[in-house]
Structure formats: structure tokens, C-alpha cells
Amino acid sequence: MLGGPELNPTAIQVLQVLTIVVFAPLVSGVIAHIEARLQGRRGPRVLQPYYDLAKLFRKETLVPEDAGWVFVLGPVVAFVCYLTVPMLIPVLTAYPLPLGYMGDILGGGFILALAGFSVALAAAETDAPYAQLGSSRAMTFGALIEPSILFITFTVALVTATDLPYFEAAAARASLGDVLRPAHLLAALAFFLVVLNDTGRIPVETHASTLELGMIDEARTLEHSGPLLALLRWGAAMKQLVLYVILINVFAAPWGLAGTRSAGAVLVAIPIFLGKAVGVGTLFAVIDNSFSKLRLFKITEFMAAAFLLAVLAVLVLFLGGG
Amino acid sequence: MHGATLVATAVPSPYAATADALAVLVLLSEFGMLRAPLSRSQVRLYSFQSLVVTGLAAFVAADRHIPGLYAIAGISLVLKVVVIPAIVLRLLRDARVELVPSHRLGVASMVLLALVAAAFGIFVIGSMSVRSRSLPAPALGLAAAAILVSFLLVILRSDVVSQAIGFFSLENGVSVASLVVAAGLPLIVEVAFFFDLLVAVVVFGVLMRVHHERTRTLSTTVLDRLRG
Numbered sequence: 007m008l009g010g011p012e013l014n015p016t017a018i019q020v021l022q023v024l025t026i027v028v029f030a031p032l033v034s035g036v037i038a039h040i041e042a043r044l045q046g047r048r049g050p051r052v053l054q055p056y057y058d059l060a061k062l063f064r065k066e067t068l069v070p071e072d073a074g075w076v077f078v079l080g081p082v083v084a085f086v087c088y089l090t091v092p093m094l095i096p097v098l099t100a101y102p103l104p105l106g107y108m109g110d111i112l113g114g115g116f117i118l119a120l121a122g123f124s125v126a127l128a129a130a131e132t133d134a135p136y137a138q139l140g141s142s143r144a145m146t147f148g149a150l151i152e153p154s155i156l157f158i159t160f161t162v163a164l165v166t167a168t169d170l171p172y173f174e175a176a177a178a179r180a181s182l183g184d185v186l187r188p189a190h191l192l193a194a195l196a197f198f199l200v201v202l203n204d205t206g207r208i209p210v211e212t213h214a215s216t217l218e219l220g221m222i223d224e225a226r227t228l229e230h231s232g233p234l235l236a237l238l239r240w241g242a243a244m245k246q247l248v249l250y251v252i253l254i255n256v257f258a259a260p261w262g263l264a265g266t267r268s269a270g271a272v273l274v275a276i277p278i279f280l281g282k283a284v285g286v287g288t289l290f291a292v293i294d295n296s297f298s299k300l301r302l303f304k305i306t307e308f309m310a311a312a313f314l315l316a317v318l319a320v321l322v323l324f325l326g327g328g
Numbered sequence: 329m330h331g332a333t334l335v336a337t338a339v340p341s342p343y344a345a346t347a348d349a350l351a352v353l354v355l356l357s358e359f360g361m362l363r364a365p366l367s368r369s370q371v372r373l374y375s376f377q378s379l380v381v382t383g384l385a386a387f388v389a390a391d392r393h394i395p396g397l398y399a400i401a402g403i404s405l406v407l408k409v410v411v412i413p414a415i416v417l418r419l420l421r422d423a424r425v426e427l428v429p430s431h432r433l434g435v436a437s438m439v440l441l442a443l444v445a446a447a448f449g450i451f452v453i454g455s456m457s458v459r460s461r462s463l464p465a466p467a468l469g470l471a472a473a474a475i476l477v478s479f480l481l482v483i484l485r486s487d488v489v490s491q492a493i494g495f496f497s498l499e500n501g502v503s504v505a506s507l508v509v510a511a512g513l514p515l516i517v518e519v520a521f522f523f524d525l526l527v528a529v530v531v532f533g534v535l536m537r538v539h540h541e542r543t544r545t546l547s548t549t550v551l552d553r554l555r556g
Contacts, residue, residue, distance in 0.1 A: 164337055177339075186345035188352040188466075189337075307363070310436040314359060314443055321447055322352060323337055325454045325466035 010269035015104050018264075018272055022097040023089055025276055026251070030243035031055035033250070033280065037287035038214075044295050055243060062236035070132045070229055080128025081230065081237040087121035088244040095171050095248070096255045098275040100179070100263040102172045110169040111159050114252075118204075121245065122148055125238065129226035136218045140225025143302075147210070147222060150309045151203050154196055157316035161193040164323045171252065175260035192319035194257035199312035201249045207290050209300045209308055220299065250283045258286070343391055344464040350384045351463075351470040353377075354504055355446065358477045358497055362442055363435045366427060367489040367546070371416050374493050374500075378408035381500050388507055392462050396515045397507075403522055404503070412496060412529055419536050420489065428546045430487035442480050446473035462511035467504060474501035486548045488539050492532040499525050 013021075035052045042049025051057075069077055093105040094114045109117070122144065129141035159169055165184070166173040177184045184190060206213045206223040218225055227238045255263060262278040264271040300308060340348065357377040364370045382404045389397035431438065449472035458465050475498055482494035499521075506513065506521075536546070543550050 182342045183345045188349045307435040310439040
């Protein structure tokens, strides 16, 4: 184990949130760069998201004529939600931090849903048709993916007898049988599809598209500008990284987390985590480049696939073996 | 956790977990065949499924020291992974049909319906509490689920290839089930099963060809039309 002075649990807690806040745009930038390379383009600089945010924060905010306070508050509430979730999930440490028990997987899911809801509400507040279209679509598809998330939570509950993300990760680290058991693999795969949907990736959505009619999540932010848009962009990057954390550190690869409180172990966990996140992001970029977007009314088929995997995970567990 | 009444399910051994995961793959590829739009991708999925069944047989043979199973795995590798898919693909190429719209229901509804069938199979077998020396019991439930889903594949897709692939993959489900309950079955009995399968391939091959020559399509929906 790596040495160094013992860190206060609260300090580690703050560090977890800071990791997400500070590095979310970087991870987005690296993924965008890799994606461009895969397509044979040179691509933007890795740090481009930071420059974009800095530029947007300096610009003025324009509010549509009929929009009220909800339009302004929506992005702020969403940003605060994305700041809250990293306290509940294992970003850097393998052991639960003091506030880790504040909410379980469902609690984290609720907070993420609140964030999505407030952005959708802010979009609905405008009179703009595309923003409202995005708002309505995001809520519809959000509701359709919800059953899969529920069944993933059930799986975690059946495997660990809790629904805390730390315990699922600990179970996977504890024995090889727990990693290979079909329930774990199916839940991980189902969650992978959920992340694909929630980060607005192909086959659900073309995330860098400028074609409004195909947009789902992207369309919601069309009317925002200046610092509010910056908050939304930053929030989207954080949401992506938070979902990656759950995918990587709870299901797919819960290794390389800090096991002690020593400063060295915790600080080393940051680059390891970022490396894993970029790895997952590269996988998403490859998927982005190898599949085509589904037609809007075919997205239910994608949701059905995620649901199938999640339900099978629970069914296999009921057999007593999975 | 105060007042927790949930009990964590027992952790399976790596052997049991891997075997179950392979059985899950068999079931998942069955679902894949059910929803795959192209006949060609159905055949490829069948080939993949057979490969998983072969792998499972070899895995059991290696871990439980049943040498007869290696022979089964070898025959299954040649026949089900290579020869049968090649024959069906050849027939498809001769028929020159790219896409037969044959879904009787929407894909999402089909998957949900198949999920209900799979759950039925899993619960029925689960309540029987079968014990086996060769494979963990969940594999039997998953095999039953795969068999029920392959019935649905035959029922819900109205083209000749789906009917054939549904039947062939039914045999894959039976293979997995037989690995659980009768891994030590005499070799000659297992080989007899393969001959059954070969007969089925010939019959379905002839059927596909005759049907295509008569109706110029692979869809079976034209069959219930009365001809004066």
C-alpha cells in the first residue's frame, strides 16, 4: 500500500466530488479527441471543453421572453444534483465514506432523475418547439429505461442483501465466482446499455449532431446561453463521468480503488480511475463509429434489450445459482 | 443495516458461475434469433449459440473428467457450428432473398412475451430442485427457457428460415439440458441425437427449397391462402 499522511474522511469525500467536477470536461475532451481520430479527423484539443466553458461563462445570458425563473433555476438545480451524487458512489475509495450511506443506488438514481427533470422543465418553460420536443422525448425515454434500472437495483439487492453501491463492488472484489456469476454479468451489461442511453450515445442519439429532429437530450439545451449553457454542458459532462463511475467502480472493474486513507493511495486512485473512464469512453466511441442510430420509434427495441438483460439477472438469481 | 431481512444469495464457485454464464449466453442468443431482422444474422447467431454449447460441453468434460463429452463437443463443433449453418446459408444464397419481413408482433412485444415464457421455464424447473453432478441446476432452468423461447421463435416468425433455425436451436437447448441431467450418457445415444438433427437438416433443406420454388418467397404467410 502507498504511504503518506492519513487523510480525513471528509477531505476524501470532498476530493471525490472535486475529481468529478474538475476532470469531467477532460474525460469528455479525451473521448471527443479519440472519436475524431477513429473517424480520421484530427479532432479538437483535449482541453477544448474547458475553453468552451470559460468562453460561455464570459458571455451574457439571454432568456426567452416568456420564460420565468424555472428557466434560470433548472440548470443550477441540475448542477447541484450532479455535485451530490459523487458523495454516494465509490469514486476513489473501496470503503464507504461518511456520507456514502446517505443514499443507496435508488437514492442516487432519484437525484440523477431530479437533475434530468429540472433540465427538462427549464426546456419546457421556453416557447421554442425544439427545446420542448427534446424535453418531452427525454422524459418519455427516461421513463422507458426506468424498469431496467429498477431490475438492476433488485439484482444488486439480491446479490448483496443491501442496495448500496459499495457492497456490490466489494462482492465483486471478494471472489472470482461473484464476478463470473451470470447475475453480475447481466446486470453489468444492462447497466452498460442504460449508460449508453443516458449519455445520449448511438444507437439512441447522435450526441454531436446538429439535426434537431433526431435530438433527444441535446435539444433541451438549445434555448440556453452564456453561463447557464456552461452549467448545462458541464453538468452533462459530470453526469457522463458519474455514470462511468457506477459502471466501472460498481460493476465492470471495481479494482484499483484506494483501500486505505493514506494520501498516496487516494491520490494514485485518481489517475487509475481516469484511465478506466477513458477506456470505457473509448469503447463508447468505437460503438458510436460502428453502429447507426436507431429510428426514434425503434428505440423501444433497445430499451427492451436492456430490460431483458436486467430481468434475466433477477430470474437467474431466483434459480438459486446465478 | 438495521432491520434488513434480505439474505444475500450464496456465491457460486467459479466453475458453476462460468457454466451458468455460458447457459445464459445460449438463452440470450435464442432471444437474438427471435428479434434478428435478417435470416442471415439468425443463422450466424445459431452458429454462435452452437459454439457456446460446444464450449460448455468441453468445459464440463475438462472439469468433471468425462472424456466421452470431448467427442460430443467435437462432433457438435463440426456439425452445428460449421456444416449446418453453411448449408442453410447456401440455401439462402440460392434463394437470393435478402429480407423476409416475418415479425408477427413488434420486436419489443416479442421480447416481452419471450421473457414471460423464459420466466415460466425458469420457475417451473427451479421449483423441481434437480441436483446434478455435472452442471449447476440453474443451467437446466436456462435450457428450459431457451427451449420455450425457440418455440416462440417458430410461432412468432413467419418465414421458413426461422422455422428451421428455431428447430435447430431447440436441439441446442436440449443439448444443454442433457449436459445437466445426463452428462454421462453413453456416447452412442448422443450420436443418435446428432443423426436426428441431420435428418431434420435434410428435411428442412428440402422444405425451404420446395417452398421457395413454389411461392418465390421464404415467407410462410402465403401458405394459408386458398387456391382455386
